[in-house]
Amino acid sequence: METGDRRFLIDCGPATTYKLVQTGMQPLDIDHLFFTHHHFDHTSDFATFLLTRWDHSIGEENRLKVFGPSGTEVLTDRLIGESGAFSTDWKARVGHHLSHTMHVSRGGSLPRPAPSADVTDATPGPVHSEDGLIVTAAPGEHVQPFLDSLVWRLETPDCSVVFTGDTQPCDRIVDLARGADALVSLCGNFQSALRERGIEEGQTGTLGAAEMAAEAGVKQLFLVHVGPDLSARENRERGLAEIASVFDGEVVLTDELTSYEIMTGMSDTSPATRDPVTHPHIHRH
Ligand SMILES: [Zn+2]
Structure with missing residues:
Protein backbone atom coordinates (compact mmCIF):
# COMPACT_ATOMS: atom_id res chain seq x y z
CA MET A 1 0.00 0.00 0.00
CA THR A 123 -2.76 -8.49 19.58
CA PRO A 124 -6.19 -7.31 18.40
CA GLY A 125 -6.99 -3.66 19.10
CA PRO A 126 -5.03 -0.45 18.57
CA VAL A 127 -1.48 -1.43 17.65
CA HIS A 128 0.46 1.57 16.46
CA SER A 129 0.17 5.25 15.66
CA GLU A 130 2.75 7.55 14.17
CA ASP A 131 2.62 10.81 12.19
CA GLY A 132 -1.01 10.43 11.16
CA LEU A 133 -0.77 6.69 10.65
CA ILE A 134 -3.19 4.69 12.79
CA VAL A 135 -2.92 0.91 12.78
CA THR A 136 -5.57 -1.35 14.27
CA ALA A 137 -5.85 -5.13 14.25
CA ALA A 138 -8.71 -7.61 14.59
CA PRO A 139 -8.45 -11.37 14.91
CA GLY A 140 -8.84 -13.40 11.74
CA GLU A 141 -10.26 -16.93 11.79
CA HIS A 142 -8.03 -19.23 9.79
CA VAL A 143 -6.17 -22.18 11.36
CA GLN A 144 -6.43 -21.57 15.08
CA PRO A 145 -5.16 -22.79 17.46
CA PHE A 146 -2.05 -23.59 15.43
CA LEU A 147 -1.53 -20.04 14.14
CA ASP A 148 -2.86 -16.70 15.28
CA SER A 149 -4.14 -14.44 12.50
CA LEU A 150 -4.53 -10.69 12.40
CA VAL A 151 -6.57 -8.52 10.06
CA TRP A 152 -5.03 -5.07 9.62
CA ARG A 153 -6.61 -1.65 9.22
CA LEU A 154 -4.22 1.06 8.07
CA GLU A 155 -5.48 4.62 8.25
CA THR A 156 -3.60 7.64 7.00
CA PRO A 157 -4.84 11.18 6.40
CA ASP A 158 -5.40 10.09 2.77
CA CYS A 159 -7.14 6.75 3.01
CA SER A 160 -8.12 3.76 5.12
CA VAL A 161 -7.65 0.19 3.94
CA VAL A 162 -8.29 -3.16 5.60
CA PHE A 163 -6.29 -6.27 4.71
CA THR A 164 -7.88 -9.57 5.70
CA GLY A 165 -5.01 -11.98 5.16
CA ASP A 166 -6.32 -15.55 5.26
CA THR A 167 -9.54 -15.89 7.20
CA GLN A 168 -13.12 -16.94 6.96
CA PRO A 169 -15.65 -14.10 6.92
CA CYS A 170 -16.42 -12.89 10.40
CA ASP A 171 -18.18 -10.02 12.10
CA ARG A 172 -15.00 -8.69 13.69
CA ILE A 173 -13.57 -8.03 10.23
CA VAL A 174 -16.76 -6.25 9.23
CA ASP A 175 -16.52 -4.13 12.36
CA LEU A 176 -12.87 -3.32 11.66
CA ALA A 177 -13.61 -2.44 8.03
CA ARG A 178 -16.67 -0.30 8.70
CA GLY A 179 -16.31 3.00 6.88
CA ALA A 180 -12.93 2.15 5.37
CA ASP A 181 -12.23 3.17 1.80
CA ALA A 182 -11.21 -0.30 0.69
CA LEU A 183 -11.21 -3.91 1.76
CA VAL A 184 -8.41 -6.08 0.42
CA SER A 185 -9.75 -9.58 0.88
CA LEU A 186 -8.65 -13.12 0.38
CA CYS A 187 -10.84 -14.62 -2.34
CA GLY A 188 -9.62 -18.12 -2.96
CA ASN A 189 -12.36 -19.40 -5.22
CA PHE A 190 -16.04 -19.40 -6.08
CA GLN A 191 -18.00 -19.90 -2.88
CA SER A 192 -19.64 -22.97 -4.39
CA ALA A 193 -16.27 -24.53 -5.18
CA LEU A 194 -15.03 -24.05 -1.61
CA ARG A 195 -18.28 -25.50 -0.32
CA GLU A 196 -18.26 -28.52 -2.62
CA ARG A 197 -14.68 -29.35 -1.66
CA GLY A 198 -15.38 -28.96 2.04
CA ILE A 199 -12.81 -26.17 2.48
CA GLU A 200 -15.04 -23.23 3.29
CA GLU A 201 -13.94 -23.13 6.91
CA GLY A 202 -11.06 -20.75 7.55
CA GLN A 203 -11.22 -19.29 4.05
CA THR A 204 -13.04 -16.63 2.08
CA GLY A 205 -14.63 -17.08 -1.33
CA THR A 206 -16.57 -14.83 -3.65
CA LEU A 207 -19.74 -14.45 -1.59
CA GLY A 208 -17.92 -14.15 1.70
CA ALA A 209 -15.73 -11.33 0.41
CA ALA A 210 -18.73 -9.59 -1.15
CA GLU A 211 -20.80 -9.82 2.03
CA MET A 212 -18.04 -8.44 4.24
CA ALA A 213 -17.51 -5.54 1.84
CA ALA A 214 -21.25 -4.83 1.65
CA GLU A 215 -21.80 -5.00 5.38
CA ALA A 216 -18.78 -2.83 6.13
CA GLY A 217 -19.86 -0.26 3.54
CA VAL A 218 -16.47 0.08 1.88
CA LYS A 219 -16.21 1.72 -1.52
CA GLN A 220 -13.89 -0.81 -3.07
CA LEU A 221 -13.21 -4.49 -2.73
CA PHE A 222 -9.87 -5.78 -3.93
CA LEU A 223 -9.72 -9.55 -4.34
CA VAL A 224 -6.30 -11.03 -3.62
CA HIS A 225 -4.85 -14.50 -3.04
CA VAL A 226 -7.10 -15.57 -5.92
CA GLY A 227 -6.81 -19.24 -6.88
CA PRO A 228 -6.51 -20.65 -10.40
CA ASP A 229 -10.23 -21.33 -10.93
CA LEU A 230 -11.33 -17.77 -10.29
CA SER A 231 -8.35 -16.11 -11.93
CA ALA A 232 -8.78 -18.06 -15.18
CA ARG A 233 -9.75 -15.71 -18.02
CA GLU A 234 -12.92 -17.62 -18.82
CA ASN A 235 -14.16 -17.53 -15.22
CA ARG A 236 -13.46 -13.98 -14.12
CA GLU A 237 -16.69 -12.42 -15.39
CA ARG A 238 -18.77 -15.06 -13.64
CA GLY A 239 -16.90 -14.44 -10.40
CA LEU A 240 -17.32 -10.68 -10.65
CA ALA A 241 -21.03 -11.06 -11.43
CA GLU A 242 -21.48 -13.25 -8.38
CA ILE A 243 -19.86 -10.60 -6.21
CA ALA A 244 -21.84 -7.80 -7.84
CA SER A 245 -25.05 -9.58 -6.86
CA VAL A 246 -24.17 -8.83 -3.23
CA PHE A 247 -21.82 -5.81 -3.23
CA ASP A 248 -22.55 -2.72 -5.30
CA GLY A 249 -19.19 -0.97 -4.86
CA GLU A 250 -16.19 -1.29 -7.15
CA VAL A 251 -14.68 -4.77 -7.32
CA VAL A 252 -11.14 -5.39 -8.53
CA LEU A 253 -9.93 -8.90 -9.24
CA THR A 254 -6.25 -8.16 -8.84
CA ASP A 255 -3.31 -9.37 -10.88
CA GLU A 256 0.28 -9.56 -9.76
CA LEU A 257 2.67 -6.68 -10.46
CA THR A 258 -0.23 -4.32 -11.03
CA SER A 259 -1.08 -1.08 -9.22
CA TYR A 260 -4.62 0.02 -8.42
CA GLU A 261 -5.95 3.36 -7.21
CA ILE A 262 -7.71 3.56 -3.86
CA MET A 263 -10.90 5.62 -4.13
CA THR A 264 -11.08 8.09 -1.27
CA GLY A 265 -13.48 10.68 0.04
CA MET A 266 -17.22 10.56 0.58
CA SER A 267 -19.43 9.09 -2.09
CA ASP A 268 -22.98 7.82 -2.54
CA THR A 269 -21.84 4.45 -1.27
CA SER A 270 -20.38 5.75 1.97
CA PRO A 271 -21.70 3.90 5.00
CA ALA A 272 -23.43 6.98 6.42
CA THR A 273 -25.82 7.04 3.48
CA ARG A 274 -26.52 3.33 3.29
CA ASP A 275 -29.00 1.23 5.11
CA PRO A 276 -27.43 -1.45 7.26
CA VAL A 277 -27.42 -4.76 5.43
CA THR A 278 -26.81 -8.30 6.46
CA HIS A 279 -26.41 -11.22 4.13
CA PRO A 280 -27.38 -14.79 4.74
CA HIS A 281 -25.14 -16.63 2.27
CA ILE A 282 -22.25 -17.39 4.56
CA HIS A 283 -22.52 -19.16 7.85
CA ARG A 284 -20.56 -17.18 10.41
CA HIS A 285 -18.68 -19.21 12.96
ZN1 LIG B 1 -2.83 -19.17 5.43
Whole structure:
Protein backbone atom coordinates (compact mmCIF):
# COMPACT_ATOMS: atom_id res chain seq x y z
CA MET A 1 0.00 0.00 0.00
CA GLU A 2 1.35 3.37 -1.03
CA THR A 3 0.03 6.71 0.20
CA GLY A 4 1.83 10.01 0.00
CA ASP A 5 5.51 9.18 0.39
CA ARG A 6 4.80 6.12 2.53
CA ARG A 7 4.78 2.50 1.51
CA PHE A 8 3.54 -0.36 3.63
CA LEU A 9 4.11 -4.03 3.00
CA ILE A 10 1.49 -6.55 4.07
CA ASP A 11 2.94 -10.06 4.28
CA CYS A 12 6.10 -11.20 2.59
CA GLY A 13 5.42 -14.40 0.67
CA PRO A 14 7.50 -16.11 -2.01
CA ALA A 15 9.52 -13.71 -4.19
CA THR A 16 8.06 -10.57 -2.60
CA THR A 17 11.39 -8.74 -2.67
CA TYR A 18 11.97 -9.65 -6.32
CA LYS A 19 8.48 -8.47 -7.24
CA LEU A 20 8.90 -5.24 -5.29
CA VAL A 21 11.98 -4.43 -7.32
CA GLN A 22 10.14 -5.34 -10.52
CA THR A 23 7.53 -2.71 -9.67
CA GLY A 24 10.20 -0.07 -9.10
CA MET A 25 10.48 -0.25 -5.31
CA GLN A 26 13.38 -1.19 -3.10
CA PRO A 27 13.22 -2.76 0.36
CA LEU A 28 14.50 0.49 1.84
CA ASP A 29 11.41 2.26 0.49
CA ILE A 30 9.37 0.32 3.04
CA ASP A 31 9.52 1.10 6.75
CA HIS A 32 6.50 -0.89 7.95
CA LEU A 33 5.72 -4.57 7.43
CA PHE A 34 2.56 -6.21 8.71
CA PHE A 35 2.17 -9.98 8.86
CA THR A 36 -1.32 -11.45 8.85
CA HIS A 37 -0.19 -14.94 9.90
CA HIS A 38 2.78 -17.25 9.68
CA HIS A 39 1.92 -19.60 6.84
CA PHE A 40 4.96 -19.73 4.55
CA ASP A 41 3.09 -18.34 1.55
CA HIS A 42 2.84 -15.12 3.60
CA THR A 43 6.31 -15.11 5.18
CA SER A 44 8.91 -17.06 3.24
CA ASP A 45 10.62 -14.06 1.63
CA PHE A 46 11.04 -12.26 4.95
CA ALA A 47 14.71 -13.25 5.13
CA THR A 48 15.46 -11.84 1.69
CA PHE A 49 13.56 -8.66 2.45
CA LEU A 50 15.26 -8.14 5.83
CA LEU A 51 18.76 -8.91 4.64
CA THR A 52 18.51 -6.94 1.40
CA ARG A 53 17.15 -3.94 3.27
CA TRP A 54 19.95 -4.21 5.79
CA ASP A 55 22.64 -4.74 3.14
CA HIS A 56 21.52 -1.62 1.24
CA SER A 57 21.27 0.46 4.39
CA ILE A 58 23.97 3.03 5.08
CA GLY A 59 22.60 3.93 8.49
CA GLU A 60 20.63 7.01 7.46
CA GLU A 61 17.33 5.26 6.79
CA ASN A 62 14.30 4.75 8.99
CA ARG A 63 14.38 1.62 11.08
CA LEU A 64 12.12 -1.14 9.87
CA LYS A 65 9.04 -1.73 12.03
CA VAL A 66 7.50 -5.19 11.83
CA PHE A 67 4.14 -6.13 13.29
CA GLY A 68 2.48 -9.52 13.27
CA PRO A 69 0.68 -12.09 15.37
CA SER A 70 2.46 -14.24 17.93
CA GLY A 71 5.60 -15.79 16.49
CA THR A 72 6.77 -12.69 14.63
CA GLU A 73 9.49 -11.83 17.14
CA VAL A 74 10.72 -15.43 17.29
CA LEU A 75 10.73 -15.74 13.51
CA THR A 76 12.80 -12.58 13.15
CA ASP A 77 15.29 -13.66 15.78
CA ARG A 78 15.64 -17.10 14.21
CA LEU A 79 16.50 -15.45 10.90
CA ILE A 80 18.76 -12.52 11.78
CA GLY A 81 19.42 -12.89 15.50
CA GLU A 82 22.84 -13.49 17.04
CA SER A 83 22.41 -17.25 16.47
CA GLY A 84 19.89 -16.99 13.63
CA ALA A 85 19.97 -18.98 10.40
CA PHE A 86 21.64 -16.09 8.55
CA SER A 87 24.03 -15.04 11.31
CA THR A 88 27.05 -16.60 9.59
CA ASP A 89 26.27 -14.48 6.52
CA TRP A 90 25.75 -11.15 8.28
CA LYS A 91 28.72 -11.73 10.57
CA ALA A 92 30.87 -12.26 7.49
CA ARG A 93 29.57 -9.01 6.02
CA VAL A 94 30.10 -7.18 9.30
CA GLY A 95 33.63 -8.58 9.64
CA HIS A 96 35.20 -8.98 6.19
CA HIS A 97 37.08 -6.10 4.55
CA LEU A 98 35.48 -6.77 1.14
CA SER A 99 32.05 -6.10 2.62
CA HIS A 100 33.45 -3.06 4.43
CA THR A 101 34.66 -1.62 1.14
CA MET A 102 31.28 -2.19 -0.52
CA HIS A 103 29.45 -0.70 2.43
CA VAL A 104 31.63 2.40 2.47
CA SER A 105 31.33 2.77 -1.31
CA ARG A 106 27.55 3.01 -0.84
CA GLY A 107 28.02 5.80 1.68
CA GLY A 108 28.06 3.81 4.90
CA SER A 109 30.54 4.05 7.71
CA LEU A 110 32.33 1.46 9.84
CA PRO A 111 31.87 -0.53 11.92
CA ARG A 112 28.87 -2.09 10.12
CA PRO A 113 25.95 -2.65 12.48
CA ALA A 114 24.27 -6.04 12.70
CA PRO A 115 20.83 -6.33 11.04
CA SER A 116 17.94 -5.41 13.30
CA ALA A 117 14.34 -4.27 13.23
CA ASP A 118 11.71 -3.10 15.71
CA VAL A 119 9.50 -6.18 15.87
CA THR A 120 6.22 -6.46 17.74
CA ASP A 121 4.02 -9.46 18.43
CA ALA A 122 0.69 -7.66 18.24
CA THR A 123 -2.76 -8.49 19.58
CA PRO A 124 -6.19 -7.31 18.40
CA GLY A 125 -6.99 -3.66 19.10
CA PRO A 126 -5.03 -0.45 18.57
CA VAL A 127 -1.48 -1.43 17.65
CA HIS A 128 0.46 1.57 16.46
CA SER A 129 0.17 5.25 15.66
CA GLU A 130 2.75 7.55 14.17
CA ASP A 131 2.62 10.81 12.19
CA GLY A 132 -1.01 10.43 11.16
CA LEU A 133 -0.77 6.69 10.65
CA ILE A 134 -3.19 4.69 12.79
CA VAL A 135 -2.92 0.91 12.78
CA THR A 136 -5.57 -1.35 14.27
CA ALA A 137 -5.85 -5.13 14.25
CA ALA A 138 -8.71 -7.61 14.59
CA PRO A 139 -8.45 -11.37 14.91
CA GLY A 140 -8.84 -13.40 11.74
CA GLU A 141 -10.26 -16.93 11.79
CA HIS A 142 -8.03 -19.23 9.79
CA VAL A 143 -6.17 -22.18 11.36
CA GLN A 144 -6.43 -21.57 15.08
CA PRO A 145 -5.16 -22.79 17.46
CA PHE A 146 -2.05 -23.59 15.43
CA LEU A 147 -1.53 -20.04 14.14
CA ASP A 148 -2.86 -16.70 15.28
CA SER A 149 -4.14 -14.44 12.50
CA LEU A 150 -4.53 -10.69 12.40
CA VAL A 151 -6.57 -8.52 10.06
CA TRP A 152 -5.03 -5.07 9.62
CA ARG A 153 -6.61 -1.65 9.22
CA LEU A 154 -4.22 1.06 8.07
CA GLU A 155 -5.48 4.62 8.25
CA THR A 156 -3.60 7.64 7.00
CA PRO A 157 -4.84 11.18 6.40
CA ASP A 158 -5.40 10.09 2.77
CA CYS A 159 -7.14 6.75 3.01
CA SER A 160 -8.12 3.76 5.12
CA VAL A 161 -7.65 0.19 3.94
CA VAL A 162 -8.29 -3.16 5.60
CA PHE A 163 -6.29 -6.27 4.71
CA THR A 164 -7.88 -9.57 5.70
CA GLY A 165 -5.01 -11.98 5.16
CA ASP A 166 -6.32 -15.55 5.26
CA THR A 167 -9.54 -15.89 7.20
CA GLN A 168 -13.12 -16.94 6.96
CA PRO A 169 -15.65 -14.10 6.92
CA CYS A 170 -16.42 -12.89 10.40
CA ASP A 171 -18.18 -10.02 12.10
CA ARG A 172 -15.00 -8.69 13.69
CA ILE A 173 -13.57 -8.03 10.23
CA VAL A 174 -16.76 -6.25 9.23
CA ASP A 175 -16.52 -4.13 12.36
CA LEU A 176 -12.87 -3.32 11.66
CA ALA A 177 -13.61 -2.44 8.03
CA ARG A 178 -16.67 -0.30 8.70
CA GLY A 179 -16.31 3.00 6.88
CA ALA A 180 -12.93 2.15 5.37
CA ASP A 181 -12.23 3.17 1.80
CA ALA A 182 -11.21 -0.30 0.69
CA LEU A 183 -11.21 -3.91 1.76
CA VAL A 184 -8.41 -6.08 0.42
CA SER A 185 -9.75 -9.58 0.88
CA LEU A 186 -8.65 -13.12 0.38
CA CYS A 187 -10.84 -14.62 -2.34
CA GLY A 188 -9.62 -18.12 -2.96
CA ASN A 189 -12.36 -19.40 -5.22
CA PHE A 190 -16.04 -19.40 -6.08
CA GLN A 191 -18.00 -19.90 -2.88
CA SER A 192 -19.64 -22.97 -4.39
CA ALA A 193 -16.27 -24.53 -5.18
CA LEU A 194 -15.03 -24.05 -1.61
CA ARG A 195 -18.28 -25.50 -0.32
CA GLU A 196 -18.26 -28.52 -2.62
CA ARG A 197 -14.68 -29.35 -1.66
CA GLY A 198 -15.38 -28.96 2.04
CA ILE A 199 -12.81 -26.17 2.48
CA GLU A 200 -15.04 -23.23 3.29
CA GLU A 201 -13.94 -23.13 6.91
CA GLY A 202 -11.06 -20.75 7.55
CA GLN A 203 -11.22 -19.29 4.05
CA THR A 204 -13.04 -16.63 2.08
CA GLY A 205 -14.63 -17.08 -1.33
CA THR A 206 -16.57 -14.83 -3.65
CA LEU A 207 -19.74 -14.45 -1.59
CA GLY A 208 -17.92 -14.15 1.70
CA ALA A 209 -15.73 -11.33 0.41
CA ALA A 210 -18.73 -9.59 -1.15
CA GLU A 211 -20.80 -9.82 2.03
CA MET A 212 -18.04 -8.44 4.24
CA ALA A 213 -17.51 -5.54 1.84
CA ALA A 214 -21.25 -4.83 1.65
CA GLU A 215 -21.80 -5.00 5.38
CA ALA A 216 -18.78 -2.83 6.13
CA GLY A 217 -19.86 -0.26 3.54
CA VAL A 218 -16.47 0.08 1.88
CA LYS A 219 -16.21 1.72 -1.52
CA GLN A 220 -13.89 -0.81 -3.07
CA LEU A 221 -13.21 -4.49 -2.73
CA PHE A 222 -9.87 -5.78 -3.93
CA LEU A 223 -9.72 -9.55 -4.34
CA VAL A 224 -6.30 -11.03 -3.62
CA HIS A 225 -4.85 -14.50 -3.04
CA VAL A 226 -7.10 -15.57 -5.92
CA GLY A 227 -6.81 -19.24 -6.88
CA PRO A 228 -6.51 -20.65 -10.40
CA ASP A 229 -10.23 -21.33 -10.93
CA LEU A 230 -11.33 -17.77 -10.29
CA SER A 231 -8.35 -16.11 -11.93
CA ALA A 232 -8.78 -18.06 -15.18
CA ARG A 233 -9.75 -15.71 -18.02
CA GLU A 234 -12.92 -17.62 -18.82
CA ASN A 235 -14.16 -17.53 -15.22
CA ARG A 236 -13.46 -13.98 -14.12
CA GLU A 237 -16.69 -12.42 -15.39
CA ARG A 238 -18.77 -15.06 -13.64
CA GLY A 239 -16.90 -14.44 -10.40
CA LEU A 240 -17.32 -10.68 -10.65
CA ALA A 241 -21.03 -11.06 -11.43
CA GLU A 242 -21.48 -13.25 -8.38
CA ILE A 243 -19.86 -10.60 -6.21
CA ALA A 244 -21.84 -7.80 -7.84
CA SER A 245 -25.05 -9.58 -6.86
CA VAL A 246 -24.17 -8.83 -3.23
CA PHE A 247 -21.82 -5.81 -3.23
CA ASP A 248 -22.55 -2.72 -5.30
CA GLY A 249 -19.19 -0.97 -4.86
CA GLU A 250 -16.19 -1.29 -7.15
CA VAL A 251 -14.68 -4.77 -7.32
CA VAL A 252 -11.14 -5.39 -8.53
CA LEU A 253 -9.93 -8.90 -9.24
CA THR A 254 -6.25 -8.16 -8.84
CA ASP A 255 -3.31 -9.37 -10.88
CA GLU A 256 0.28 -9.56 -9.76
CA LEU A 257 2.67 -6.68 -10.46
CA THR A 258 -0.23 -4.32 -11.03
CA SER A 259 -1.08 -1.08 -9.22
CA TYR A 260 -4.62 0.02 -8.42
CA GLU A 261 -5.95 3.36 -7.21
CA ILE A 262 -7.71 3.56 -3.86
CA MET A 263 -10.90 5.62 -4.13
CA THR A 264 -11.08 8.09 -1.27
CA GLY A 265 -13.48 10.68 0.04
CA MET A 266 -17.22 10.56 0.58
CA SER A 267 -19.43 9.09 -2.09
CA ASP A 268 -22.98 7.82 -2.54
CA THR A 269 -21.84 4.45 -1.27
CA SER A 270 -20.38 5.75 1.97
CA PRO A 271 -21.70 3.90 5.00
CA ALA A 272 -23.43 6.98 6.42
CA THR A 273 -25.82 7.04 3.48
CA ARG A 274 -26.52 3.33 3.29
CA ASP A 275 -29.00 1.23 5.11
CA PRO A 276 -27.43 -1.45 7.26
CA VAL A 277 -27.42 -4.76 5.43
CA THR A 278 -26.81 -8.30 6.46
CA HIS A 279 -26.41 -11.22 4.13
CA PRO A 280 -27.38 -14.79 4.74
CA HIS A 281 -25.14 -16.63 2.27
CA ILE A 282 -22.25 -17.39 4.56
CA HIS A 283 -22.52 -19.16 7.85
CA ARG A 284 -20.56 -17.18 10.41
CA HIS A 285 -18.68 -19.21 12.96
ZN1 LIG B 1 -2.83 -19.17 5.43
